[in-house]
Amino acid sequence: MGKAVGIDLGTTYSAIAILGESGKAEILANRDGERTTPSVVYFQDDGSVLVGTMAKRSAAVAPLDVVDFVKRQMGNPDWRFDAANGRQLSPEEVSALILKRLKEDAELYLGEGAVTDAVITVPAYFDDAKRRATKDAGRIAGLNVLRVLNEPTAAALAYGEEARKDGTILVFDLGGGTFDVTVMTITNDVYDVKATDGLHELGGKDWDDRLMTWLNQQFQNEGGPDLTETFESEADLREKAEAAKRTLSQAPSTKVILSSGGVTKSIPVSREQFESITVDLLNQARDLTISLVEETGLGWAGIDHVLLVGGSIKMPMVARMLEEISGRPPLRAGNPDELVALGAGIQAAIEAPSAGTPRPRAIIKDVTSQGLGVAVLADDGSGRLVNSIIIPRNTKIPAKGSDAFTTSVEGQTEVHVQVTQGDDEDFAFVKEIGDQLLTIPPYPKGAPIRVEFAYDIDQMVSIAVYDLTTDSLLGSFEVDNTANLSDEDIRTATDNNNDTEVG
Known part of the structure; x- marks a missing residue:
């Protein structure tokens, strides 16, 4: 039997990790040699699917056959995706295809047989329906979900096991689609969560959306058509807005080439402009963070470190804001895109130790995210x-x-x-x-x-x-949450998943 794995099932990117024989958590590269896999699914006419980078690249040319950001629909009983072969898929079924790809990649990488046991992470602020949907997605993909672990807790576990430092930390986790903030203490391998809060619809996608709207308006101001009028041009706009956002995290300005309806324009955008049109988004995270620190009664003086987690923390405005409110520069422990998966890999080794791998001593004391x-x-x-x-x-x-x-x-x-x-x-x-x-x-x-x-x-x-x-x-x-699939639905979805080839 293969090792238990930890999976960060992200809104925009996913990753999988194990605890290696050295006692350190390791990211498992996918079949394309990438350390993270885009959480994107492309449904082809023959019924097979592509998951990952190739699916993401197909969004601009076949937008109606591509699903992304499905994590935001977890626990939503009314959402369905109409695939090219006539199937209707729930959020759990789409997520299960992403998990199947990660599972197969792990089996290929490890070469130790089937991977069946997994810890899957979720935003701390996920409610009952969303957590159950995540577990169900794992079941459909053929995984025994050992535990559903909060993402900030997983990140802190990865940080703590590497840094070996005690203290009180605030985990600021801004991902592609969700935001969590958590305060916890680390003392002698005990990770004691004091409080957590979050927004399940605040993440990098919202910054992308805002930049898309701004770029589209600039394009129209210069005589171009509305780029949101067709699925293809909107998908192309999204791809370019996301690329511009990434560039602006490294450079003070960039240019975006937009073309449609015989009109081609080069739209300049500066980091200052980008931050101006998205400041209200950052303020949502800022206000929630300040409120949580006040709720704990610790004050900023009682916080030893602020830990940055998630791909969206790469925007300079995030670290700058946190330094302003906390009075100290935040920490970046390793790759913020990988920290949650690494922590999940450590927790997987705690839940299901394997021969030849030292069992971590960490103990997690988590809290309810909602009343x-x-x-x-x-x-x-x-x-x-x-x-x-x-x-x-x-x-x-x-x-x-x-x-x-x-x-x-x-x-x-x-x-x-x-x-x-x-x-x-x-x-x-x-x-x-x-x-x-x-x-x-x-x-x-x-x-x-x-x-x-x-x-x-x-x-x-x-x-x-x-x-x-x-x-x-x-x-x-x-609680038999009406937002979740029935046992019969899960059995049918599992059969369909088994019959679907994932590339």
């Missing part, structure tokens, strides 16, 4: 629902919590348990992730009911409901 609760009737008699939080955000996991409630009408015979995820007291501003209808005897109004929550290490939720009148269990259930 968990139930919907209850407000006390004011209005009949409106409010969110009663049972496990607050930033509670250590695995976690348990309970609260007692009462029946609301005489002779009530059913209890509707609506499980929520979110931190707002207003039910309208949280997400219902599952529900269950339980039968009770026809008690008088005010009969006591206790709801108990359990939150496991992967941040999956299970619930038990007790009748306190008889001190008996009414029922228990795991």
